[in-house]
Amino acid sequence: MSEHIVSPKIYVLVFMALIIFTGLTYGIALINLGPFNAIVAITIAMIKTLLVILFFMHVKYSPKMTKVTVVSGFFFLLILVALSLTDYISRPWAGYYGGGSAKPANNK
Amino acid sequence: MSDSQTAVHVLKHHFRDMEQQNETSSFGMWVFLVTEIMFFGGLFCAYLIYRILYFDSFAAASSTIDVKWGAINTVVLICSSLTMALAVHAAQLGKRKVLVGFLIATIMLGGVFLGIKAKEYHDKFVEHHVPGPSFHFEVEPEMAEKFHAIDPAKTEIFFSLYFLMTGLHATHMVIGFGLLTWLVIAGSKGKYSPIYYSPVEMVGLYWHFVDIVWIWLFPLLYLISRHH
Numbered sequence: 001m002s003e004h005i006v007s008p009k010i011y012v013l014v015f016m017a018l019i020i021f022t023g024l025t026y027g028i029a030l031i032n033l034g035p036f037n038a039i040v041a042i043t044i045a046m047i048k049t050l051l052v053i054l055f056f057m058h059v060k061y062s063p064k065m066t067k068v069t070v071v072s073g074f075f076f077l078l079i080l081v082a083l084s085l086t087d088y089i090s091r092p093w094a095g096y097y098g099g100g101s102a103k104p105a106n107n108k
Numbered sequence: 109m110s111d112s113q114t115a116v117h118v119l120k121h122h123f124r125d126m127e128q129q130n131e132t133s134s135f136g137m138w139v140f141l142v143t144e145i146m147f148f149g150g151l152f153c154a155y156l157i158y159r160i161l162y163f164d165s166f167a168a169a170s171s172t173i174d175v176k177w178g179a180i181n182t183v184v185l186i187c188s189s190l191t192m193a194l195a196v197h198a199a200q201l202g203k204r205k206v207l208v209g210f211l212i213a214t215i216m217l218g219g220v221f222l223g224i225k226a227k228e229y230h231d232k233f234v235e236h237h238v239p240g241p242s243f244h245f246e247v248e249p250e251m252a253e254k255f256h257a258i259d260p261a262k263t264e265i266f267f268s269l270y271f272l273m274t275g276l277h278a279t280h281m282v283i284g285f286g287l288l289t290w291l292v293i294a295g296s297k298g299k300y301s302p303i304y305y306s307p308v309e310m311v312g313l314y315w316h317f318v319d320i321v322w323i324w325l326f327p328l329l330y331l332i333s334r335h336h
Contacts, residue, residue: 006193009116022326026179029331037334041327044121044293048323056316058309063131066138077149085209089244090155105234 004061014055021048118304126303133306137313148321151276154268155328164255165262167333169245172237174228178330181224182322188217189319195291196312199305204298207308211292214315218281218288225278232267239268245325270329277325280318287311 025044029037054060059070123129153169157168195210237246245260252258294300300308 006197008194008197011193011197012188015186018186018189022179022182022186025324025327025331026175027328029175029334038332041332043323045327049320052189052316052320052323056189056319057313058134062134065131065135069135069138069142073138073145076142077145078151080146084153085156085160089160 004058006055006058006061010055014051015050018048119302130309131307133214133310134313141313141317142271144317148273148276151269151273152324152328155273160266162259162262162265164257165259166266168247168251168255168258169237169263169266169270170202170329171251172235172332173330174231175330175334177224177228178326181221182326184217184221184224185319185322188214188221190315191217192312192315196305196308199295199300199308200302202300202302204295204300207300208292211288211295215285215288215292220286222278225274229271232271237267239264239271243267273325273329277318277321280321284311284315284318287314288305 021044025041028040028044031037033040053070059067118266119126119129123132189209191213193215195207198210232238236242243264245263247258248258288311293309294307
């Protein structure tokens with residue numbers, strides 16, 4: 001490959017995008033969107049992560065082996081979070097339903 | 109100058125050529141970073157589970173953190189990622205002075221980040237929001253009105269996770285300082301050239317990873333519980 005050299009112009013553009021997204025996520029957090037506050041914040045964090053990985057960490061220009069490694073890492077993270085949460089939120093006796101502070105619907 | 113360095117000196121005998129050697133080191137670094145993703149991932153997962161379970165307490169505890177400092181620190185860390193990326197670029201072109209300059213800028217920005225973090229930790233100590241015998245969470249009336257079921261004992265879990273996650277992140281930054289200092293010393297001695305600059309590139313990957321962790325800590329700890 002003899003290392004693809006990324007132009008500093010791209011770095012600066014990515015940097016500017018990251019700063020804009022940071023301002024955006026900060027501004028949106030001040031507005032009440034109900035449950036969408038969390039969704040928007042997480043979506044923006046995902047976009048920022050993607051920008052850093054693809055450009056700053058050169059994964060866009062890396063061999064397939066590296067790409068597969070990166071994707072597998074996040075895939076296993078997804079399994080960790082999704083399966084753990086599926087387990088916990090499907091246990092009524094753990095307090096997710098009907099008891100305590102768990103369910104926002106109680107507050108109606 | 110370092111440009112006189114030839115591939116013969118830097119190519120380890122078990123690699124076919126520099127290309128293979130470089131790809132191998134970045135592959136190895138990524139395997140390490142995948143273990144780091146799972147390392148931090150466990151904490152993020154614990155945080156999500158507790159946040160769903162003790163939602164009101166977590167939202168109330170999170171709303172006591174000053175978002176301003178978190179936002180400033182996010183910008184500082186993104187700037188340090190840019191200087192790190194430009195340091196790698198300078199190394200690729202064999203510009204020794206530019207490389208050392210950007211590495212020092214990265215260290216300084218990291219220092220600013222940790223300074224602000226120390227200020228935030230100090231505030232937490234003053235407010236008795238540090239988990240332990242002196243932990244105390246005052247539920248103010250307006251807070252009690254907004255979040256219905258606040259349990260101070262549960263807010264302590266929030267702060268335990270807050271200190272664990274930001275503390276582990278800060279530890280990674282301190283390790284990063286060590287690595288960057290090593291690069292500054294080796295870089296100013298002219299150890300790196302357009303043929304061989306793997307250490308700069310690998311430390312760069314590490315530094316950007318630490319940035320990504322903060323990109324997630326900021327919304328999860330500071331932002332998403334502002335309104336409910």
